[in-house]
Amino acid sequence: MPATRILMCPPDHYHIDYAINPWMERNTGEVSLELAREQWTALHDAIAARAEVTLIEPVEGSPDMVFTADAGAVCGGVAVACRFFHPERQREAGYFKRWFEEHDYDVHEPPASFEGGDAWIDPEQPWIWIGYGFRSSNAAHRCVGEWLNREVLSLKLVDPRFYHLDTCMSVLARGYVMYYPPAFDAESRQLIEARVPAAKRIVVAEDDVMKFACNAVNIEDTVIFNSASDTLKSTLAEAGFDPVEIPLGEFVKAGGSARCLTLKLLG
Ligand code: ARG
Secondary structure, three states: OOOOEEEEOOOOOOOOOOOOOHHHHOOOOOOOHHHHHHHHHHHHHHHHOOOEEEEOOOOOOOHHHHOHHHHEEEEOOEEEEOEOOOHHHHHHHHHHHHHHHHOOOEEEOOOOOEOHHHEEEOOOOOEEEEEEOOOOOHHHHHHHHHHHOOEEEEEEEOOHHHOOHHHOEEEOHHHOEEEOHHHEOHHHHHHHHHHOOHHHEEEOOHHHHHOOOOOOEEEOOEEEEOOOOHHHHHHHHHOOOEEEEOOOHHHHOOOOOOHHHOEEOEO
């Protein structure tokens, strides 16, 4: 099996000087760059031991560029580039688009806001889950599905703490999905129940979603995340996964963690 390829961005210019989600509101100016670098490097090394990591050059003035998951959705040589909702992040879109073009992706730009943190491609199923309600607009969903040649399963997010789909749901290998049901409206919860059999649905409790346990990077059987309860770790182990905790507290302050810091470049 070819190695999973993952795009990351070193946190050289990472800090919090604006607030575009509830996590950032209480943390303006609160980041230790030194600790952030240590945490990012630990995540990088854990991923590099299991996958091929590619880096994009960080740009001063775009502190959230470290969250490469938001760059778009990538699969099969096609990159659907991001279109950020907030002006604070809009400059990043050009840097990510240029990277995709330089790496020979067939790049598409959505007609409405679309942030990669709202997208979960299931490599084992012919569909893509896309969250909307805070950052991405469902007006972009149809095009994204056409460009990636996947059925779009749209999920409405209703809790501002979980403003991106990857803060409250994680698509794992072998058909498993980890999620926090109260972050979704009733229709979206029904859609998840209709597509994912009960035995494959790992329901995450509030204490775990608040630790960003759903914001996980799954490489084969390893599930890497900031932190999780013993209960969730043993549920994952029973399902055949190997949970690995890497403290990412400096990034949680900005409303992100493991998954947000990585973009899977699916083949
Ligand atoms: N501060 C960033 C923002 O609010 C965090 C992004 C986290 N990314 C993610 N995929 N959840 O946009």
